Amino acid sequence: MEEHDKILSVRGLDIAFRTTAGSVHAIRGIDFDLYRGETVAIVGESGSGKSVTMKAAMGILASNASVKGGTILFSYTHADGSPETVDILKKDKKWIRRHINGKRMAMIFQDPMTSLDPTMTIGRQVMEGMIWHFKVTKEEAYRRSLKLLQEVGIVDAEKRMKNYPHQLSGGMRQRVVIAIALSCNPDLLICDEPTTALDVTIQAMILELIRRIQRERGISVIYITHDLGVVAKVADYIDVMYAGRIVEKGTANEIFYDPRHPYTWGLLSAMPDLDTEDERLYTIPGSPPNLLYEKPGDAFAPRNPYALKIDDRLGPPMFRITDTHYAATWLLDRRAPKVDMPPELRARIARMKKEAGLIAGNE
């Protein structure tokens, strides 16, 4: 990994929210790394803490959040080429706003209608960031914006600069949001459910657009999503989150073809693919835990049909499967009974491997 440089490194992140009902321990120790040019997808249900993690990295946590520990190291290079690494959690909001947000780290939100300002023209919104961060002239900003809009596939860019968001379709709006995110040439792009509000046909186009731009500019991308189809299309690495913890991490191929954590099994089999003919879908029983009430042991144990006795007392550590593949489940301990994934999922993975040209059962 020498040729890659680490751009984001999160260690032991721990965040709680003060609410009227008590303290909600939303993030309970997260570690992950991101290298330049790579794509990580963070997968999990709502409330698993995936958005909170990214908001912490952007320094835009809600005011009732308190960071109890951990570091988020972000590396970038100054305009003169000198490298710099900062701990986002140690910096104040104003500094982050000035030096990081929009400039080196940009975010694409779920709903393009709510992330664009309805009272400003598209052109002004694309130009705003570069004028503020780089103090370029209006003419220069206009020229660059035009080029950006063309780059994200907007035809008639000159005319569109004068349009307001409501005059554009959902897919076009999301393209504008991407153009704004790219306007300051960031090193890291965070996409928070970028296609959930869009139709499948447009979703495919937007994902292909982000991928193309990523390749051309060599930027790193973090996807936050619950859609495993999207993940399969874009991700190099996947982190599966549950109740504020990463329960399984690995390369996309490892997670999809060789999942080890029962929660990952559940997630994969709960989504039917086009060949699913089973009478019933395999489901994870129950619903995600309320983090207001912390309990000892593994947070997933109450929903886990494979839970062991120890899960009620002690949360599992990360077990190493390969150099890139880790999972937090006691089932991987050498003293644990041998448990296999549900047969439906096993059959499906075999089918997927065949389709992908890998020979089934040969690893």
Next chain:
Amino acid sequence: MPATSDIPLLKVEGLRQYFPIDRKYTVKAVEGVSFCIYPGETYGLVGESGSGKSTIGRSVIRLYTPTAGKIVFGGQDISGKLTKSQKNLLRTQMQMIFQDPMASLNPRRKVGDIVAEGLDIHHMCSGAGERRGRVEKLLEKVGLAPEHAERYPHQFSGGQRQRVGIARALIMNPKLIIADECISALDVSIQAQVVNLMRDIQRDTGTAYLFIAHDLSMVKYISDRIGVLHHGYLLETGTKDEIFEHPVHPYTKSLLSAIPSPNPIVEKKRTALSYDYAASGIDYAKGTDHLVGGTHHIRCTDKEFGEWA
């Protein structure tokens, strides 16, 4: 679940639904859509946002008055002005499950009262005991506990709330349930639970579903037959195998190619087919119904039919 009868439960013929905005401009949401639903089957409607799929659901249950066309439900034409007995039939035999359970349940009423509202309105219970008995039986059926009847919607999780929405639809023993994006607001693991529940209910009660969704893999999983909508036109309809194995219309093909599959090696190599209605030279308005085979119909001109089929 195969169709149990040859007589359709619901027959929609040439349904048009227009919304006049002002004197000059009318939104033509649905343009001449025809399809049937047989007792006990699931008909899936798919299409992008703005294609008119929700409008069809709402016209069928008569939340809108259709501009033109015929809707025959249980042998009765329900597209015109409704008589009292027709209204009664419609409000008891057809029910709807909405997308967002938080928005569709009254936050100020207890779940038991929400579920029993239909019984109260139609005076279907002789006493409080019978009412409670039926509510509790139903809550149990959808996987909730009888004591949940005393709680308010905000005390439930998203999946549980959608179960309440399903219980409310089921209490009248409907023959047809219109499920309008009823799982898209739920988490993945909860979606599977609700879909399983809907299939169990169909097996036990023989109710038919009009399943409206944009998630194609879920639609394929739950539906017997599928209709593909675009710009208010029903472009292609047939059994799920006919649609998914042998799509004919270019729009259907592009829609199917856009479904991401959870298979990273395959998915990374694939690019979706693009489809641009304006540039394709296809005019839906000129198309007529063509039979491909079996129950598989597409809407196109004779010339297009010759090229595609």
